[in-house]
Ligand SMILES: NC(=O)C1=CN([C@@H]2O[C@H](COP(=O)(O)OP(=O)(O)OC[C@H]3O[C@@H](n4cnc5c(N)ncnc54)[C@H](O)[C@@H]3O)[C@@H](O)[C@H]2O)C=CC1
């Protein structure tokens with residue numbers, strides 16, 4: 001697998017780490033305008049770091065684009081004449097529709113939209129995927145690439161905006177919940193390091209409980225909430241303070257912001 005990551009910033013580098021972690025590429029190009037900060041990746045023998053996108057495209061089959069939305073059009077313009085039937089074009093760009101990509105490079109290309117998150121660097125991304133008509137022939141390939149670095153789900157493009165909020169922004173939302181739990185644990189007497197250890201492993205355990213049992217969160221909550229006990233007392237206070245409501249409102253606000261980004 002010859003992979004190029006065009007735009008090795010926060011997400012691009014997380015993907016690169018995930019690929020290295022899972023031995024997922026025979027060769028990998030990482031591109032960035034100023035490559036000083038990522039030069040160290042060349043210590044992996046099969047990685048080339050460059051600011052030359054054209055060189056990366058010519059020498060790769062799978063092209064993963066991870067630049068900011070405002071940078072994408074000019075990069076596609078720069079590269080469109082080099083794109084051939086060997087390439088699978090994978091965009092991670094927020095709010096950038098497949099039809100807009102097709103307008104620039106044509107619909108006769110394998111185009112995939114994917115929405116991973118930064119946990120891809122440790123092989124734990126939730127990645128949603130959709131494609132253009134021709135790209136349907138390469139969805140299995142794209143899923144195989146991302147399945148090595150977490151879990152994938154194929155969705156209609158119309159759900160991509162929601163998937164961006166839940167899966168990509170979601171990492172930040174869960175981090176804040178873990179941080180708040182850590183602060184609570186410190187207030188109750190744990191030192192900061194131990195407090196974070198308790199919070200993150202409990203979070204990991206809760207998620208795995210659902211993943212492995214397939215049960216609904218409330219079923220698991222029922223098992224924890226002893227009648228007249230401390231858990232239900234705490235949970236109810238959190239709900240009186242608007243826990244679920246504030247999460248839902250935050251999710252919807254993020255979703256609406258993507259519509260603005262798309263128009264801009
Ligand atoms: N950060 C995240 O968790 C996620 C980000 N995304 C999307 O991924 C994209 C990238 O986001 P970030 O990594 O956060 O942004 P970033 O700003 O950290 O990375 C973008 C990179 O592209 C590089 N770049 C700019 N112009 C270039 C060019 N002409 N050729 C090659 N490289 C160029 C920049 O130097 C930078 O390193 C965005 O569209 C974002 O919406 C999607 C899912 C998650």
Ligand SMILES: O=C(O)[C@@H]1CCC=N1
Pocket residue numbers: 094164168169
């Ligand atoms: O915050 C953002 O706009 C990007 C998209 C999802 C994660 N980061």
